[in-house]
Amino acid sequence: MKKVKIGDYNTLKVKEKALREGFGEVFGLYLEGGDEGDILMPQKYVPEGVKPGDEIECFVYLDQEERPIATTEQPLAKVGDFAYLECSWVNEYGAFLNWGVLKDLFCPFREMKKKMEIDNSYIVHIHIDEESYRIVASAKIERYLSKERPQYKHGDAVDLLVWQKTDLGFKVIVDNKFSGLLYKDQIFQYIHTGDKVKGYISRVRLDGKLDVALQQTGMAQTKNFSEELLQYLKDNEGVCDLGDKSEADDIYERFHVSKKVFKRAVGDLYKRHLITVSPMSIKLV
DSSP states (O other), X not given: OOXXXXXXXXXXXXXXXXXXXXXXXXXXXXXXXXXXXXXXXXGGGOOTTOOTTOEEXXXXXXXXXXXXXXXXXXXXXXXXXXXXXXXXXEOSSEEEEEXXXXXXXXXXXXXXXXXXXXXXXXXXXXXXOTTTOOEEEESOGGGGSOOSOOOOOTTOEEEEEEEEEOSSEEEEEETTTEEEEEEGGGOOSOOOTTOEEEEEEEEEOTTSOEEEESSXXXXXXXXXXXXXXHHHHHHTTTEESOOTTSOHXXXXXXXXXXXXXXXXXXXXXXXXXXXXXXXXXXXXX
């Protein structure tokens, strides 16, 4: 069988019911874990009707005694992920973060940039500590970002995790792997640390870092918003009370795009003879 991935999803075969010795009471299932030995799935997580021989899709992590345990709960993140997690409690060794399963995720003090506080949330990387074999978190994000040169092209769609605000805009983590920068003059929506948003590659810099945007640029962006604007007109009796002379803030409030993008889309629809244009409105032909 495949090696069990700790801190990740696995498909495991049910070996037998777990019985409380001397009582015959079922308290879960034992799943075949290969080199990890039998893995307990507590009864409260066992899907109805599951029996020995069946396979279960489950998340495997380590319990209080650092033994593998299986659950059908879905965590907020898994080993290898960057995630935005809330601090549940702190002791003399470090902080414990809520990651969606029964046992909180440990972040030792040495892996913090500043002391974590209860109820605050932090961007962390989740991994297995090589020395202790524990699943741990680290807020020292730079250490876990890929050093490879990204092989993206301009306009490629990517997943972004908003990391931290800077004077230039926001640092983001691109596709759970690379560092990127989202410039503040290209942000046309409210975002904050921890947001997961779709984005697009603007440029791969010489140093391998990425400039990204929340909207497509150039002709692709114009084409997409042209169709959105056309549908808006169809849904609103063929009229939009915004035009070339409208304020940029009004355009953004309505469509969440810049005035430049709006004007390009209006021009595209006009060239296609689909609309008539006045300074403060547009109408379907």
